Amino acid sequence: MLEIKFSGRGGQGVVVASQILGLAFFKAGKYPQCYSLFGGERRGAPLVSFLRVDQKKILLKCEIRQPKELVCFDDSLVDPREVKDKLVPDGRILINTRRPPEAFRELREFNLGFIDAAAVSQAVGLKQIINTVMLGAYCRLTGHLKLDHLLEAVAEFAPAKKEANIEAARRAFESVES
Amino acid sequence: MKRFITGNHAVAEAARLCRPQIVAAYPITPQTPIYEKLSDWDAAGELGGTMMRVESEHSAMAVCLSASLAGARTFTATASQGLALMHEMLHFAAGCRTAVVMAVVNRTLAAPWAFWSDQTDSLSQRDTGWLQIYCENNQESLDTTIQAFRIAEEIKLPIMVVLEGNFISHFMEPVEIPEQHMVDGFLPAVCLPRRFDVDNPGYAIPTVTQQQFRKYRKLSQEAMEHSLEVIEQVDTEFAAHFGRSYGLVEAVDCEDAELVILTTATITSTARVALAELRAEGLKVGLFKLRIFRPFPTAAIRAVLDKAPRIAVIERNISLGREGIFCSEVKAALINSSGHPRIQGYLAGIGGSDVNPKLIKRIAHHALETDMVQDGPLWMAEDE
Numbered sequence: 052m053l054e055i056k057f058s059g060r061g062g063q064g065v066v067v068a069s070q071i072l073g074l075a076f077f078k079a080g081k082y083p084q085c086y087s088l089f090g091g092e093r094r095g096a097p098l099v100s101f102l103r104v105d106q107k108k109i110l111l112k113c114e115i116r117q118p119k120e121l122v123c124f125d126d127s128l129v130d131p132r133e134v135k136d137k138l139v140p141d142g143r144i145l146i147n148t149r150r151p152p153e154a155f156r157e158l159r160e161f162n163l164g165f166i167d168a169a170a171v172s173q174a175v176g177l178k179q180i181i182n183t184v185m186l187g188a189y190c191r192l193t194g195h196l197k198l199d200h201l202l203e204a205v206a207e208f209a210p211a212k213k214e215a216n217i218e219a220a221r222r223a224f225e226s227v228e229s
Numbered sequence: 230m231k232r233f234i235t236g237n238h239a240v241a242e243a244a245r246l247c248r249p250q251i252v253a254a255y256p257i258t259p260q261t262p263i264y265e266k267l268s269d270w271d272a273a274g275e276l277g278g279t280m281m282r283v284e285s286e287h288s289a290m291a292v293c294l295s296a297s298l299a300g301a302r303t304f305t306a307t308a309s310q311g312l313a314l315m316h317e318m319l320h321f322a323a324g325c326r327t328a329v330v331m332a333v334v335n336r337t338l339a340a341p342w343a344f345w346s347d348q349t350d351s352l353s354q355r356d357t358g359w360l361q362i363y364c365e366n367n368q369e370s371l372d373t374t375i376q377a378f379r380i381a382e383e384i385k386l387p388i389m390v391v392l393e394g395n396f397i398s399h400f401m402e403p404v405e406i407p408e409q410h411m412v413d414g415f416l417p418a419v420c421l422p423r424r425f426d427v428d429n430p431g432y433a434i435p436t437v438t439q440q441q442f443r444k445y446r447k448l449s450q451e452a453m454e455h456s457l458e459v460i461e462q463v464d465t466e467f468a469a470h471f472g473r474s475y476g477l478v479e480a481v482d483c484e485d486a487e488l489v490i491l492t493t494a495t496i497t498s499t500a501r502v503a504l505a506e507l508r509a510e511g512l513k514v515g516l517f518k519l520r521i522f523r524p525f526p527t528a529a530i531r532a533v534l535d536k537a538p539r540i541a542v543i544e545r546n547i548s549l550g551r552e553g554i555f556c557s558e559v560k561a562a563l564i565n566s567s568g569h570p571r572i573q574g575y576l577a578g579i580g581g582s583d584v585n586p587k588l589i590k591r592i593a594h595h596a597l598e599t600d601m602v603q604d605g606p607l608w609m610a611e612d613e
Contacts, residue, residue: 073401077233085233085401110502112366112396112495113585 052105054115059124062094064182069100075204076104084109131157164192175218183216187223236367236397239404240332241266243374246412250301253281253292257311259394260334286311290318297327300423309336323358328381336394345581346393348546352554360388361522363493367402379463384456396495415470453524477526479518480533486515488539503589527562536568541596545578552606574606
Protein backbone atom coordinates (compact mmCIF):
# COMPACT_ATOMS: atom_id res chain seq x y z
CA MET A 52 0.00 0.00 0.00
CA LEU A 53 1.20 3.48 -0.93
CA GLU A 54 0.64 6.30 1.60
CA ILE A 55 1.08 9.91 0.50
CA LYS A 56 1.00 13.10 2.56
CA PHE A 57 0.28 16.51 1.05
CA SER A 58 1.28 19.60 2.98
CA GLY A 59 0.71 23.23 2.19
CA ARG A 60 -1.33 26.25 3.14
CA GLY A 61 -5.06 26.97 3.05
CA GLY A 62 -5.94 28.40 -0.37
CA GLN A 63 -3.26 26.51 -2.34
CA GLY A 64 -5.63 23.72 -3.36
CA VAL A 65 -3.85 21.06 -1.32
CA VAL A 66 -7.01 19.13 -0.44
CA VAL A 67 -8.31 19.26 -4.01
CA ALA A 68 -4.91 18.05 -5.26
CA SER A 69 -5.05 14.96 -3.05
CA GLN A 70 -8.61 14.27 -4.24
CA ILE A 71 -7.70 14.68 -7.93
CA LEU A 72 -4.73 12.34 -7.49
CA GLY A 73 -7.02 9.84 -5.76
CA LEU A 74 -9.43 10.06 -8.69
CA ALA A 75 -6.54 9.53 -11.13
CA PHE A 76 -5.50 6.34 -9.29
CA PHE A 77 -9.16 5.27 -9.29
CA LYS A 78 -9.28 5.73 -13.07
CA ALA A 79 -6.13 3.64 -13.30
CA GLY A 80 -8.00 0.77 -11.60
CA LYS A 81 -6.53 1.20 -8.11
CA TYR A 82 -8.36 1.49 -4.76
CA PRO A 83 -7.69 4.98 -3.33
CA GLN A 84 -8.75 6.42 0.01
CA CYS A 85 -8.38 10.16 0.59
CA TYR A 86 -8.90 12.36 3.65
CA SER A 87 -7.87 15.71 5.06
CA LEU A 88 -7.48 17.03 8.56
CA PHE A 89 -10.12 19.71 8.32
CA GLY A 90 -11.37 21.92 11.10
CA GLY A 91 -10.42 25.51 11.77
CA GLU A 92 -8.32 25.92 8.59
CA ARG A 93 -8.30 29.18 6.71
CA ARG A 94 -6.28 30.85 3.98
CA GLY A 95 -2.57 30.83 4.72
CA ALA A 96 -2.72 28.37 7.64
CA PRO A 97 -0.73 25.13 7.32
CA LEU A 98 -2.85 22.09 6.50
CA VAL A 99 -2.36 18.49 5.47
CA SER A 100 -4.22 16.00 3.32
CA PHE A 101 -3.60 12.28 2.82
CA LEU A 102 -4.04 9.57 0.21
CA ARG A 103 -3.75 5.79 0.48
CA VAL A 104 -3.59 3.67 -2.68
CA ASP A 105 -3.75 -0.09 -2.91
CA GLN A 106 -4.60 -2.85 -5.39
CA LYS A 107 -7.38 -4.12 -3.11
CA LYS A 108 -10.01 -2.64 -0.82
CA ILE A 109 -8.52 -0.55 2.01
CA LEU A 110 -9.99 -1.42 5.41
CA LEU A 111 -7.97 1.02 7.52
CA LYS A 112 -10.13 3.80 8.95
CA CYS A 113 -7.34 5.56 10.78
CA GLU A 114 -4.71 8.20 10.18
CA ILE A 115 -1.55 7.89 8.10
CA ARG A 116 1.42 8.21 10.46
CA GLN A 117 4.43 7.29 8.32
CA PRO A 118 3.85 8.14 4.67
CA LYS A 119 6.09 6.89 1.89
CA GLU A 120 5.76 10.09 -0.12
CA LEU A 121 5.46 13.75 0.75
CA VAL A 122 4.18 16.41 -1.63
CA CYS A 123 5.05 19.80 -0.18
CA PHE A 124 3.40 22.88 -1.68
CA ASP A 125 5.36 25.36 0.45
CA ASP A 126 9.08 24.99 1.13
CA SER A 127 8.83 27.06 4.31
CA LEU A 128 6.90 24.15 5.83
CA VAL A 129 9.73 21.65 5.24
CA ASP A 130 11.26 20.92 8.65
CA PRO A 131 14.08 18.39 8.04
CA ARG A 132 13.90 16.97 11.55
CA GLU A 133 10.16 16.42 11.34
CA VAL A 134 10.44 14.91 7.86
CA LYS A 135 13.11 12.44 9.03
CA ASP A 136 10.93 11.54 11.98
CA LYS A 137 7.74 10.96 10.00
CA LEU A 138 8.65 9.80 6.49
CA VAL A 139 9.54 6.20 5.58
CA PRO A 140 13.38 6.04 5.46
CA ASP A 141 13.63 5.53 1.68
CA GLY A 142 10.71 7.87 1.06
CA ARG A 143 10.22 10.38 -1.71
CA ILE A 144 9.68 14.14 -1.41
CA LEU A 145 8.45 16.59 -4.03
CA ILE A 146 8.97 20.22 -3.01
CA ASN A 147 7.66 23.37 -4.63
CA THR A 148 10.60 25.76 -4.33
CA ARG A 149 12.73 28.40 -6.04
CA ARG A 150 15.72 27.55 -3.90
CA PRO A 151 18.58 25.40 -5.25
CA PRO A 152 18.72 21.69 -4.31
CA GLU A 153 21.65 22.39 -1.93
CA ALA A 154 19.18 24.20 0.33
CA PHE A 155 17.70 20.77 1.15
CA ARG A 156 20.94 18.80 1.60
CA GLU A 157 19.84 17.70 5.08
CA LEU A 158 17.22 15.57 3.29
CA ARG A 159 19.58 13.96 0.76
CA GLU A 160 18.90 10.47 2.23
CA PHE A 161 15.46 10.74 0.63
CA ASN A 162 14.49 10.61 -3.01
CA LEU A 163 14.10 14.34 -3.74
CA GLY A 164 12.32 16.16 -6.55
CA PHE A 165 11.91 19.91 -7.04
CA ILE A 166 9.69 22.17 -9.08
CA ASP A 167 9.18 25.91 -9.32
CA ALA A 168 5.43 25.47 -9.54
CA ALA A 169 4.46 29.14 -9.76
CA ALA A 170 6.62 29.55 -12.89
CA VAL A 171 4.52 26.90 -14.63
CA SER A 172 1.14 28.03 -13.28
CA GLN A 173 1.80 31.67 -14.27
CA ALA A 174 2.83 30.62 -17.77
CA VAL A 175 -0.60 29.04 -18.34
CA GLY A 176 -2.53 31.87 -16.69
CA LEU A 177 -3.31 30.22 -13.35
CA LYS A 178 -1.38 32.71 -11.20
CA GLN A 179 -0.86 31.20 -7.73
CA ILE A 180 -3.00 28.09 -8.25
CA ILE A 181 -0.30 25.45 -8.35
CA ASN A 182 -2.02 22.21 -7.39
CA THR A 183 -2.34 20.73 -10.88
CA VAL A 184 1.29 21.68 -11.55
CA MET A 185 2.33 19.71 -8.47
CA LEU A 186 0.34 16.71 -9.68
CA GLY A 187 1.92 16.75 -13.13
CA ALA A 188 5.35 16.84 -11.53
CA TYR A 189 4.36 14.07 -9.10
CA CYS A 190 3.29 11.75 -11.93
CA ARG A 191 6.56 12.26 -13.80
CA LEU A 192 8.77 11.81 -10.73
CA THR A 193 7.05 8.72 -9.31
CA GLY A 194 6.01 6.97 -12.51
CA HIS A 195 2.99 5.61 -10.60
CA LEU A 196 0.45 6.94 -13.07
CA LYS A 197 0.06 7.58 -16.75
CA LEU A 198 -0.33 11.26 -17.61
CA ASP A 199 -3.65 10.47 -19.34
CA HIS A 200 -5.22 9.20 -16.12
CA LEU A 201 -4.17 12.39 -14.33
CA LEU A 202 -5.46 14.65 -17.11
CA GLU A 203 -8.81 12.84 -17.15
CA ALA A 204 -9.07 13.34 -13.38
CA VAL A 205 -8.17 17.04 -13.66
CA ALA A 206 -10.78 17.51 -16.39
CA GLU A 207 -13.44 15.84 -14.25
CA PHE A 208 -12.57 17.49 -10.95
CA ALA A 209 -11.17 20.99 -11.62
CA PRO A 210 -13.80 23.44 -10.34
CA ALA A 211 -12.70 26.18 -12.80
CA LYS A 212 -10.30 26.87 -15.69
CA LYS A 213 -10.25 23.24 -16.80
CA GLU A 214 -8.14 23.81 -19.94
CA ALA A 215 -5.51 25.85 -18.10
CA ASN A 216 -5.30 23.23 -15.35
CA ILE A 217 -4.88 20.40 -17.84
CA GLU A 218 -2.16 22.40 -19.60
CA ALA A 219 -0.47 23.11 -16.25
CA ALA A 220 -0.34 19.41 -15.36
CA ARG A 221 0.94 18.51 -18.82
CA ARG A 222 3.68 21.17 -18.81
CA ALA A 223 4.82 20.20 -15.33
CA PHE A 224 4.96 16.55 -16.39
CA GLU A 225 7.06 17.44 -19.41
CA SER A 226 9.37 19.90 -17.68
CA VAL A 227 10.38 17.89 -14.61
CA GLU A 228 13.37 15.57 -14.83
CA SER A 229 12.68 12.16 -13.34
CA MET B 230 -21.57 2.67 -11.38
CA LYS B 231 -18.53 2.87 -9.12
CA ARG B 232 -17.41 6.36 -8.11
CA PHE B 233 -14.72 7.83 -5.86
CA ILE B 234 -16.77 9.80 -3.30
CA THR B 235 -17.11 10.71 0.38
CA GLY B 236 -19.52 8.96 2.74
CA ASN B 237 -21.63 12.12 2.84
CA HIS B 238 -21.90 12.11 -0.95
CA ALA B 239 -22.78 8.39 -0.87
CA VAL B 240 -25.63 9.00 1.59
CA ALA B 241 -26.97 11.90 -0.47
CA GLU B 242 -26.94 9.69 -3.59
CA ALA B 243 -28.79 6.96 -1.68
CA ALA B 244 -31.41 9.40 -0.43
CA ARG B 245 -32.05 10.77 -3.92
CA LEU B 246 -32.30 7.27 -5.40
CA CYS B 247 -35.08 6.52 -2.87
CA ARG B 248 -37.19 9.38 -4.30
CA PRO B 249 -38.08 11.19 -1.03
CA GLN B 250 -41.02 13.57 -1.47
CA ILE B 251 -39.88 15.82 1.38
CA VAL B 252 -36.36 16.63 2.54
CA ALA B 253 -36.15 19.11 5.42
CA ALA B 254 -32.76 19.80 6.95
CA TYR B 255 -30.42 22.32 8.51
CA PRO B 256 -26.66 22.32 7.90
CA ILE B 257 -24.15 21.36 10.59
CA THR B 258 -20.56 20.12 10.36
CA PRO B 259 -19.82 17.33 9.43
CA GLN B 260 -23.25 16.65 7.89
CA THR B 261 -23.24 19.84 5.77
CA PRO B 262 -22.04 18.20 2.51
CA ILE B 263 -25.17 15.97 2.54
CA TYR B 264 -27.32 19.10 2.85
CA GLU B 265 -25.32 20.88 0.13
CA LYS B 266 -25.53 17.97 -2.30
CA LEU B 267 -29.30 17.67 -1.88
CA SER B 268 -29.62 21.46 -2.19
CA ASP B 269 -27.60 21.49 -5.41
CA TRP B 270 -29.85 18.82 -6.91
CA ASP B 271 -32.94 20.68 -5.72
CA ALA B 272 -31.70 23.92 -7.33
CA ALA B 273 -31.00 22.04 -10.57
CA GLY B 274 -34.43 20.38 -10.51
CA GLU B 275 -32.83 16.96 -10.09
CA LEU B 276 -33.98 16.05 -6.58
CA GLY B 277 -37.47 14.88 -7.50
CA GLY B 278 -39.06 15.88 -4.19
CA THR B 279 -39.33 19.12 -2.28
CA MET B 280 -36.47 20.44 -0.18
CA MET B 281 -37.38 22.67 2.74
CA ARG B 282 -34.62 24.87 4.15
CA VAL B 283 -35.82 25.27 7.72
CA GLU B 284 -34.52 27.49 10.52
CA SER B 285 -33.39 24.74 12.90
CA GLU B 286 -33.09 21.01 13.36
CA HIS B 287 -36.10 21.07 15.69
CA SER B 288 -38.15 22.44 12.78
CA ALA B 289 -36.55 19.99 10.34
CA MET B 290 -37.85 17.08 12.40
CA ALA B 291 -41.26 18.75 12.90
CA VAL B 292 -41.56 19.03 9.09
CA CYS B 293 -40.39 15.46 8.47
CA LEU B 294 -42.70 13.83 10.99
CA SER B 295 -45.69 15.86 9.76
CA ALA B 296 -44.93 14.97 6.14
CA SER B 297 -44.60 11.32 7.09
CA LEU B 298 -47.99 11.47 8.83
CA ALA B 299 -49.40 12.87 5.58
CA GLY B 300 -48.09 9.74 3.86
CA ALA B 301 -44.93 11.18 2.25
CA ARG B 302 -41.50 9.56 2.07
CA THR B 303 -39.19 11.83 4.07
CA PHE B 304 -35.47 12.20 4.66
CA THR B 305 -33.24 14.41 6.79
CA ALA B 306 -29.70 14.45 8.10
CA THR B 307 -27.97 16.00 11.08
CA ALA B 308 -25.14 15.67 13.60
CA SER B 309 -24.08 16.51 17.13
CA GLN B 310 -25.76 19.69 18.49
CA GLY B 311 -28.34 19.52 15.70
CA LEU B 312 -29.42 16.07 16.83
CA ALA B 313 -29.50 17.25 20.44
CA LEU B 314 -31.76 20.15 19.44
CA MET B 315 -34.10 17.68 17.70
CA HIS B 316 -34.45 15.55 20.80
CA GLU B 317 -38.01 16.55 21.70
CA MET B 318 -39.28 16.00 18.15
CA LEU B 319 -37.54 12.61 17.94
CA HIS B 320 -39.95 11.30 20.58
CA PHE B 321 -42.89 12.65 18.58
CA ALA B 322 -41.63 11.07 15.34
CA ALA B 323 -41.38 7.65 17.00
CA GLY B 324 -44.50 7.94 19.16
CA CYS B 325 -46.62 8.84 16.11
CA ARG B 326 -45.20 5.79 14.27
CA THR B 327 -43.77 7.80 11.39
CA ALA B 328 -41.33 6.38 8.84
CA VAL B 329 -38.77 9.20 8.79
CA VAL B 330 -35.26 8.20 7.66
CA MET B 331 -32.42 10.29 9.05
CA ALA B 332 -28.68 10.13 8.48
CA VAL B 333 -26.79 10.97 11.67
CA VAL B 334 -23.14 11.89 11.20
CA ASN B 335 -21.45 11.23 14.53
CA ARG B 336 -19.66 14.24 16.02
CA THR B 337 -18.59 15.30 19.49
CA LEU B 338 -21.13 17.14 21.61
CA ALA B 339 -19.97 20.48 23.07
CA ALA B 340 -18.48 21.59 25.38
CA PRO B 341 -15.66 21.84 24.47
CA TRP B 342 -16.17 22.38 20.72
CA ALA B 343 -14.70 19.85 18.34
CA PHE B 344 -15.48 18.49 14.87
CA TRP B 345 -14.52 14.85 15.15
CA SER B 346 -16.26 11.50 15.40
CA ASP B 347 -17.78 10.49 18.72
CA GLN B 348 -20.85 8.27 19.04
CA THR B 349 -22.23 9.86 22.20
CA ASP B 350 -24.52 12.14 20.13
CA SER B 351 -26.53 9.32 18.52
CA LEU B 352 -26.33 7.06 21.58
CA SER B 353 -27.82 9.89 23.69
CA GLN B 354 -30.98 9.37 21.60
CA ARG B 355 -31.15 5.68 22.53
CA ASP B 356 -34.51 5.91 24.30
CA THR B 357 -36.39 8.01 21.76
CA GLY B 358 -37.91 4.96 20.07
CA TRP B 359 -35.89 5.23 16.83
CA LEU B 360 -34.11 2.32 15.23
CA GLN B 361 -30.35 2.86 15.01
CA ILE B 362 -28.00 1.19 12.52
CA TYR B 363 -24.23 1.83 12.74
CA CYS B 364 -22.26 1.74 9.48
CA GLU B 365 -18.68 0.68 8.91
CA ASN B 366 -17.77 2.41 5.64
CA ASN B 367 -19.08 4.53 2.78
CA GLN B 368 -20.68 1.64 0.89
CA GLU B 369 -22.53 0.36 3.94
CA SER B 370 -23.79 3.90 4.62
CA LEU B 371 -25.25 4.11 1.11
CA ASP B 372 -26.73 0.61 1.22
CA THR B 373 -28.18 1.05 4.72
CA THR B 374 -29.89 4.30 3.72
CA ILE B 375 -31.71 2.44 0.93
CA GLN B 376 -32.59 -0.44 3.28
CA ALA B 377 -33.82 2.03 5.92
CA PHE B 378 -36.72 3.31 3.80
CA ARG B 379 -37.99 -0.25 3.28
CA ILE B 380 -37.72 -1.09 6.97
CA ALA B 381 -39.18 2.18 8.29
CA GLU B 382 -42.17 2.12 5.94
CA GLU B 383 -42.96 -1.51 6.73
CA ILE B 384 -42.81 -1.33 10.53
CA LYS B 385 -43.77 2.35 10.77
CA LEU B 386 -40.98 3.45 13.03
CA PRO B 387 -38.30 6.04 12.22
CA ILE B 388 -34.67 5.04 11.59
CA MET B 389 -31.28 6.67 12.15
CA VAL B 390 -28.57 5.59 9.72
CA VAL B 391 -25.45 6.39 11.71
CA LEU B 392 -22.12 7.14 10.02
CA GLU B 393 -19.02 8.53 11.67
CA GLY B 394 -17.80 12.06 11.07
CA ASN B 395 -14.46 12.30 9.26
CA PHE B 396 -13.77 8.54 8.94
CA ILE B 397 -16.86 8.08 6.75
CA SER B 398 -18.36 11.52 6.15
CA HIS B 399 -15.16 13.02 4.72
CA PHE B 400 -13.10 9.96 3.67
CA MET B 401 -13.27 9.44 -0.10
CA GLU B 402 -13.43 5.82 -1.25
CA PRO B 403 -14.73 3.88 -4.26
CA VAL B 404 -18.48 3.37 -3.81
CA GLU B 405 -20.89 1.40 -5.98
CA ILE B 406 -23.91 3.59 -6.74
CA PRO B 407 -26.84 1.48 -7.93
CA GLU B 408 -28.88 2.36 -11.01
CA GLN B 409 -32.22 4.09 -10.41
CA HIS B 410 -34.23 1.20 -11.90
CA MET B 411 -32.48 -1.24 -9.52
CA VAL B 412 -33.49 0.87 -6.50
CA ASP B 413 -37.02 1.25 -7.88
CA GLY B 414 -37.21 -2.53 -8.16
CA PHE B 415 -36.17 -2.94 -4.53
CA LEU B 416 -38.06 -0.04 -2.96
CA PRO B 417 -41.69 0.29 -4.09
CA ALA B 418 -43.53 3.63 -4.14
CA VAL B 419 -44.37 4.85 -0.66
CA CYS B 420 -47.59 3.48 0.82
CA LEU B 421 -48.08 4.95 4.29
CA PRO B 422 -51.37 5.74 6.02
CA ARG B 423 -52.47 9.32 5.27
CA ARG B 424 -53.34 10.63 8.66
CA PHE B 425 -54.36 14.15 7.69
CA ASP B 426 -57.81 14.26 6.10
CA VAL B 427 -59.22 17.73 5.48
CA ASP B 428 -62.74 16.31 5.14
CA ASN B 429 -62.57 14.52 8.46
CA PRO B 430 -60.47 16.69 10.76
CA GLY B 431 -59.17 15.14 13.98
CA TYR B 432 -56.18 14.90 16.25
CA ALA B 433 -53.05 13.23 14.89
CA ILE B 434 -51.66 13.18 18.42
CA PRO B 435 -54.45 12.66 20.94
CA THR B 436 -54.32 13.08 24.71
CA VAL B 437 -54.74 9.64 26.29
CA THR B 438 -55.37 7.94 29.61
CA GLN B 439 -52.76 6.09 31.64
CA GLN B 440 -53.96 2.75 30.31
CA GLN B 441 -54.00 3.94 26.71
CA PHE B 442 -50.49 5.34 27.04
CA ARG B 443 -49.24 2.02 28.40
CA LYS B 444 -50.84 0.21 25.45
CA TYR B 445 -49.31 2.60 22.92
CA ARG B 446 -45.86 1.96 24.41
CA LYS B 447 -46.43 -1.80 24.40
CA LEU B 448 -47.38 -1.68 20.72
CA SER B 449 -44.24 0.30 19.92
CA GLN B 450 -42.11 -2.19 21.84
CA GLU B 451 -43.72 -5.07 19.91
CA ALA B 452 -43.01 -3.26 16.64
CA MET B 453 -39.39 -2.80 17.71
CA GLU B 454 -39.05 -6.51 18.50
CA HIS B 455 -40.72 -7.48 15.23
CA SER B 456 -38.42 -5.13 13.30
CA LEU B 457 -35.45 -7.47 13.83
CA GLU B 458 -37.13 -9.95 11.48
CA VAL B 459 -37.93 -7.18 9.01
CA ILE B 460 -34.33 -5.90 9.06
CA GLU B 461 -33.04 -9.40 8.28
CA GLN B 462 -35.61 -10.00 5.57
CA VAL B 463 -34.88 -6.63 3.91
CA ASP B 464 -31.14 -7.36 4.13
CA THR B 465 -31.66 -10.73 2.41
CA GLU B 466 -33.72 -9.12 -0.34
CA PHE B 467 -31.11 -6.41 -0.70
CA ALA B 468 -28.46 -9.09 -1.23
CA ALA B 469 -30.60 -10.64 -3.98
CA HIS B 470 -30.90 -7.28 -5.74
CA PHE B 471 -27.47 -5.78 -5.16
CA GLY B 472 -25.16 -8.61 -4.06
CA ARG B 473 -24.31 -7.04 -0.69
CA SER B 474 -25.65 -7.78 2.80
CA TYR B 475 -24.67 -6.96 6.36
CA GLY B 476 -26.77 -8.86 8.89
CA LEU B 477 -27.80 -7.73 12.37
CA VAL B 478 -24.33 -8.59 13.61
CA GLU B 479 -21.26 -10.15 12.03
CA ALA B 480 -18.97 -12.71 13.65
CA VAL B 481 -15.46 -13.27 12.23
CA ASP B 482 -13.28 -16.11 13.53
CA CYS B 483 -15.31 -16.37 16.76
CA GLU B 484 -15.75 -20.20 16.87
CA ASP B 485 -12.46 -21.03 18.58
CA ALA B 486 -11.71 -17.59 19.99
CA GLU B 487 -10.34 -17.18 23.51
CA LEU B 488 -10.94 -13.45 23.10
CA VAL B 489 -13.61 -11.72 21.04
CA ILE B 490 -13.12 -8.05 20.17
CA LEU B 491 -16.53 -6.40 19.96
CA THR B 492 -16.75 -3.22 17.89
CA THR B 493 -19.12 -0.98 15.96
CA ALA B 494 -18.77 1.36 13.00
CA THR B 495 -15.33 2.24 11.57
CA ILE B 496 -13.37 0.66 14.41
CA THR B 497 -14.69 -2.64 13.01
CA SER B 498 -13.08 -1.98 9.64
CA THR B 499 -9.67 -1.20 11.15
CA ALA B 500 -10.06 -4.15 13.53
CA ARG B 501 -10.34 -6.51 10.54
CA VAL B 502 -6.73 -5.60 9.73
CA ALA B 503 -5.66 -6.02 13.39
CA LEU B 504 -7.48 -9.37 13.57
CA ALA B 505 -5.53 -10.81 10.62
CA GLU B 506 -2.28 -9.77 12.32
CA LEU B 507 -3.31 -11.19 15.71
CA ARG B 508 -4.24 -14.51 14.07
CA ALA B 509 -0.87 -14.48 12.28
CA GLU B 510 0.73 -14.22 15.75
CA GLY B 511 -1.06 -17.48 16.56
CA LEU B 512 -3.54 -15.86 18.96
CA LYS B 513 -7.09 -17.18 19.07
CA VAL B 514 -8.92 -13.90 18.64
CA GLY B 515 -12.27 -13.22 16.98
CA LEU B 516 -14.11 -10.09 15.91
CA PHE B 517 -17.78 -9.33 16.51
CA LYS B 518 -19.43 -6.40 14.74
CA LEU B 519 -22.55 -4.90 16.29
CA ARG B 520 -24.48 -3.21 13.47
CA ILE B 521 -28.01 -2.82 14.83
CA PHE B 522 -28.22 -1.04 18.18
CA ARG B 523 -31.97 -0.40 18.41
CA PRO B 524 -33.67 -2.76 18.55
CA PHE B 525 -30.88 -4.52 20.40
CA PRO B 526 -30.22 -7.91 18.73
CA THR B 527 -29.85 -9.86 21.99
CA ALA B 528 -30.54 -13.30 20.49
CA ALA B 529 -28.03 -12.79 17.66
CA ILE B 530 -25.42 -11.71 20.20
CA ARG B 531 -26.09 -14.60 22.56
CA ALA B 532 -25.98 -17.12 19.73
CA VAL B 533 -22.31 -16.26 19.18
CA LEU B 534 -21.04 -14.92 22.49
CA ASP B 535 -22.82 -16.97 25.19
CA LYS B 536 -19.75 -19.13 25.67
CA ALA B 537 -16.99 -16.72 24.63
CA PRO B 538 -14.38 -16.81 27.42
CA ARG B 539 -13.37 -13.16 27.14
CA ILE B 540 -14.86 -10.16 25.38
CA ALA B 541 -13.16 -6.79 24.87
CA VAL B 542 -15.58 -4.03 23.87
CA ILE B 543 -13.72 -1.22 22.07
CA GLU B 544 -15.74 1.93 21.56
CA ARG B 545 -15.81 5.63 20.74
CA ASN B 546 -18.38 6.95 23.25
CA ILE B 547 -18.99 7.26 26.97
CA SER B 548 -21.89 7.56 29.38
CA LEU B 549 -20.08 9.72 31.92
CA GLY B 550 -20.17 8.21 35.37
CA ARG B 551 -20.60 4.72 33.96
CA GLU B 552 -18.70 3.39 30.91
CA GLY B 553 -18.95 2.92 27.16
CA ILE B 554 -22.60 2.53 26.20
CA PHE B 555 -22.18 -0.51 23.95
CA CYS B 556 -20.29 -2.27 26.76
CA SER B 557 -23.15 -1.75 29.23
CA GLU B 558 -25.64 -3.06 26.69
CA VAL B 559 -23.56 -6.12 25.82
CA LYS B 560 -23.05 -6.95 29.50
CA ALA B 561 -26.81 -6.75 30.03
CA ALA B 562 -27.47 -8.98 27.01
CA LEU B 563 -25.11 -11.68 28.32
CA ILE B 564 -26.02 -11.55 32.02
CA ASN B 565 -27.90 -14.87 31.84
CA SER B 566 -25.33 -16.66 29.66
CA SER B 567 -24.28 -20.10 30.81
CA GLY B 568 -20.66 -19.42 29.82
CA HIS B 569 -20.39 -16.22 31.89
CA PRO B 570 -18.07 -14.34 29.50
CA ARG B 571 -15.63 -11.95 31.14
CA ILE B 572 -16.37 -8.56 29.58
CA GLN B 573 -13.95 -5.64 29.73
CA GLY B 574 -14.78 -2.24 28.27
CA TYR B 575 -12.06 -0.20 26.55
CA LEU B 576 -12.59 3.43 25.61
CA ALA B 577 -10.65 4.19 22.46
CA GLY B 578 -11.20 6.89 19.90
CA ILE B 579 -13.18 9.26 22.13
CA GLY B 580 -13.35 12.67 20.46
CA GLY B 581 -12.28 11.15 17.16
CA SER B 582 -8.80 10.23 18.35
CA ASP B 583 -7.06 7.66 16.21
CA VAL B 584 -7.77 3.94 16.59
CA ASN B 585 -5.24 2.09 14.46
CA PRO B 586 -4.36 -1.63 14.23
CA LYS B 587 -1.45 -1.13 16.65
CA LEU B 588 -3.77 0.21 19.36
CA ILE B 589 -6.35 -2.54 18.78
CA LYS B 590 -3.61 -5.18 19.05
CA ARG B 591 -2.39 -3.58 22.29
CA ILE B 592 -5.92 -3.84 23.68
CA ALA B 593 -6.21 -7.47 22.55
CA HIS B 594 -2.91 -8.38 24.24
CA HIS B 595 -4.01 -6.61 27.41
CA ALA B 596 -7.35 -8.42 27.43
CA LEU B 597 -5.69 -11.82 26.89
CA GLU B 598 -3.00 -11.33 29.50
CA THR B 599 -4.85 -9.68 32.37
CA ASP B 600 -6.61 -11.77 34.99
CA MET B 601 -8.54 -8.89 36.47
CA VAL B 602 -11.75 -7.53 35.01
CA GLN B 603 -12.53 -3.97 35.99
CA ASP B 604 -16.13 -2.92 36.38
CA GLY B 605 -15.33 0.49 34.94
CA PRO B 606 -13.82 1.26 31.54
CA LEU B 607 -10.14 1.28 30.68
CA TRP B 608 -8.93 4.27 28.68
CA MET B 609 -6.68 3.29 25.81
CA ALA B 610 -5.02 5.64 23.36
CA GLU B 611 -1.72 5.97 21.56
CA ASP B 612 -0.52 8.44 24.19
CA GLU B 613 -2.05 6.68 27.24
